[in-house]
Amino acid sequence: MGHSLRAAALLALVVLSVLVSLLITSLKQFGSGSTRLSNSTDQEGLASLRSALDLHLRERRKEILPLLLHPDGDKDRVLEEVLEQNYGLDSSLWNEVSGSGKAHRDQMGCESLLDVRAVEVLGSGYTKLVVKANLAGGQSVALKLVNEQGIDMSKCLEDFKDLQGCRELVSYKLQKEMLLLQRLRHPNVIQLKGHCSGLQGGEGVEGGRVTVIMEQGTPLQMIQLLQTPWEDRFRVCLDLVRLLHFLSWSPLGSVGLLDFQPRQFVIVSGQLKLTDLDDVSTEEPACRTDADCVLQFPHRNFTLPCSSQGVCEGLNEKRNIYNAYRFFFTYLLPHQAPPGLTHLVDHIMNSTGELKANINQTLEAFERILLLYKSGIHLDNLHPSILRDYSVMRDMSTSGNVEYRCWPSYSQQGCVLSVHSAREAAYICNSHSHCSSFSLTGQKTWTGRLLASFRSSFGHLVPEGGSEVYLKKSKVPQPPSS
Ligand SMILES: Nc1ncnc2c1ncn2[C@@H]1O[C@H](COP(=O)(O)OP(=O)(O)OP(=O)(O)O)[C@@H](O)[C@H]1O
Known part of the structure; x- marks a missing residue:
């Protein structure tokens, strides 16, 4: 007291x-x-x-x-x-x-x-x-x-x-x-x-x-999020789906978020967290016919079945899924999805936008994408020979290099992207006309992918344990012939 x-x-x-x-x-x-x-x-x-x-x-x-x-x-x-x-x-x-x-x-x-x-x-x-x-x-x-x-x-x-x-x-x-x-x-x-x-x-x-x-936490800034790499945008969507899965099976029953907006969420150490919980429903509405179970959104309506017990079964879950689709997935998921994963992303967009999948299926689809993305299986078509055009310097890093910018980069100053392996980094370097080298420093993103730094010229090589520098042979200046 x-x-x-x-x-x-x-x-x-x-x-x-x-x-x-x-x-x-x-x-x-x-x-x-x-x-x-x-x-x-x-x-x-x-x-x-x-x-x-x-x-x-x-x-x-x-x-x-x-x-x-x-x-x-x-x-x-x-x-x-x-x-x-x-x-x-x-x-x-x-x-x-x-x-x-x-x-x-x-x-x-x-x-x-x-x-x-x-x-x-x-x-x-x-x-x-x-x-x-x-x-x-x-x-x-x-x-x-x-x-x-x-x-x-x-x-x-x-x-x-x-x-x-x-x-x-x-x-x-x-x-x-x-x-x-x-x-x-x-x-x-x-x-x-x-x-x-x-x-x-x-x-x-x-x-x-x-x-x-x-x-x-830090209030969720949708505009800022739109400018971040796909991997981080995918994380927000995955976190949201994990949350909605939990809410559907919560100790209080299926919980529906009645006021579902990005501003109800914050980010804590990169993780999405729901902070506004005062407007939720822990009960499914009672009904007599299907017509009593209409989910209304500004541009779409869905009619759900009225169960024999007289409740609109699954209405809270469906409302949550469609709101996740319209406020999050549409803006964050499809844009710049890795080429080998776009068919899976498209499938999620379709099944959530049409309310064809329940939350268990949606979570499964998201976890599958995460697994593939982490394992690099979606990159199997990149042939190992892609690295033949590069000389590798192990336990080296670079200094005084000329950097170039790319988008969306993990660093404002240069071009830093996440890759599964040196092979994927070589593929990216080949597709950037300015790129003549890249280095892998051992730094990782939340999925465990490596951060690769792409550069337009070489500068000096300096010893650094655990780092690797890949120089594109075709761009290494040749000594003048005598
Ligand atoms: N834990 C937190 N850390 C940082 N910011 C927070 C946190 N919780 C809430 N906020 C910020 O404060 C704002 C208001 O909080 P909250 O949403 O709980 O209030 P509210 O009155 O219910 O809002 P609304 O009118 O949107 O329903 C949020 O939009 C969010 O930006």
């Missing part, structure tokens, strides 16, 4: 600089709303607004209570009672189910935020504000808070004119996300590190003051 309050005070100070302008705006809105209210409505009006807001609060609590169900029988019973009697979710119950202010015993709580070093805004959306915090010991984390200036808060304030109540309402989305992050742990879901309820002097859940602590 003491820790919690000290952390509250400290973090409040740091975050204050980021939030102050946001708060002022919200308070102004609130203030003007209140003035209007006192002029135009009476006490009765105020009470009816409060009871309308209470209805919303009750709905939100009901929505998250099932997620609190714990394998521990006692907690289950407590929660069932709460659900049956339709009680509010007060802070003592919250602390009871979430482990005395901590998400898990092994996770960070308010005390971790005691020595927050620096804060910068990482992003914001309709509901949440995300800031970077450098903790004592140098660890960087992302903190998610209610976005006081977001659309959710503004809309609530406009409707109900109740700052405290609105904070509480919006913060349930944050708590829902936290509970989902606890239940849906996967390498492609952002890692929850803990939470602190009661920051900024509030009263935990009831005060709408919850800070979720999670691993920090």
